[in-house]
Amino acid sequence: xxxxxxxxxxxxxxxxxxxIDGSGKSTQLDILHKWLLGEGYVVVFTEWNSSPVVRETTKxxxxxxxxxxxxxxxxxxxxxxxxxxxxxxPALKAGAVVLADRYIYTAFARDAARGVDRAWVRxxxxxxxxxxxxxxxxxxxxxxxxxxxxGRPELKYYEAGLDMALAADSNESFKLFQGRIxxxxxxxxxxxxxxxxxATKTLVxxxxxxxxxxxxxxxxxxxxxxIAWRDTLALESLYGRYLAGAGQSSxx
Numbered sequence: 001x002x003x004x005x006x007x008x009x010x011x012x013x014x015x016x017x018x019x020i021d022g023s024g025k026s027t028q029l030d031i032l033h034k035w036l037l038g039e040g041y042v043v044v045f046t047e048w049n050s051s052p053v054v055r056e057t058t059k060x061x062x063x064x065x066x067x068x069x070x071x072x073x074x075x076x077x078x079x080x081x082x083x084x085x086x087x088x089x090p091a092l093k094a095g096a097v098v099l100a101d102r103y104i105y106t107a108f109a110r111d112a113a114r115g116v117d118r119a120w121v122r123x124x125x126x127x128x129x130x131x132x133x134x135x136x137x138x139x140x141x142x143x144x145x146x147x148x149x150x151g152r153p154e155l156k157y158y159e160a161g162l163d164m165a166l167a168a169d170s171n172e173s174f175k176l177f178q179g180r181i182x183x184x185x186x187x188x189x190x191x192x193x194x195x196x197x198x199a200t201k202t203l204v205x206x207x208x209x210x211x212x213x214x215x216x217x218x219x220x221x222x223x224x225x226x227i228a229w230r231d232t233l234a235l236e237s238l239y240g241r242y243l244a245g246a247g248q249s250s251x252x
Contacts (some may be wrong), residue, residue: 022144
């Protein structure tokens with residue numbers, strides 16, 4: 001089960017994926033999402049930096065290059081806090097499966113790579129629900145860079161880590177920045193007990209391992225029958241795009 005910071009256990013399950021850019025984690029989460037829905041489970045998806053509360057601030061800060069490492073950290077914490085309140089905790093209370101594309105470990109890795117104190121960042125996110133399983137898709141830096149750079153348009157300023165003045169060339173800066181992030185993830189595997197998935201394996205073999213780890217945790221999870229999953233989540237007064245159109249089926 002997922003657990004609140006005070007140790008309170010929630011009926012739902014929280015599965016999250018982490019990894020550097022190009023690790024394939026989002027693809028694997030999407031496949032898992034479709035499989036869980038096909039099996040009849042109530043599933044909610046949430047992704048990093050998607051809260052409407054901070055969207056415009058983040059957009060302006062990136063456009064005008066106003067974001068410092070500390071402001072980046074605080075904005076992302078506000079993003080997760082809002083999604084935690086409006087999406088994640090209500091869904092977990094309803095007994096649903098929550099799938100998160102990036103979670104607190106993204107902040108731990110990226111913020112530390114930008115020079116923010118590790119202990120400070122961990123304390124900042126002390127409000128976060130402890131996940132049922134945290135997957136880390138590990139891939140060599142060279143392979144991830146090959147995946148990202150092939151056919152990709154020009155890297156954005158903060159994406160490339162140009163704010164860190166690691167290198168003047170965006171590609172070289174991105175390489176150095178991603179290397180720092182990779183090092184942070186490596187240290188977190190043991191610290192947080194991340195489930196490591198070899199992201200150099202085939203899509204099928206990776207997904208098989210993910211499902212093997214997930215399946216034992218699904219007993220007692222809310223299912224779509226006899227109550228529609230939208231209705232189940234609506235009972236918890238959830239907000240978010242996954243409830244768009246809820247309650248309309250009976251009128252159609």
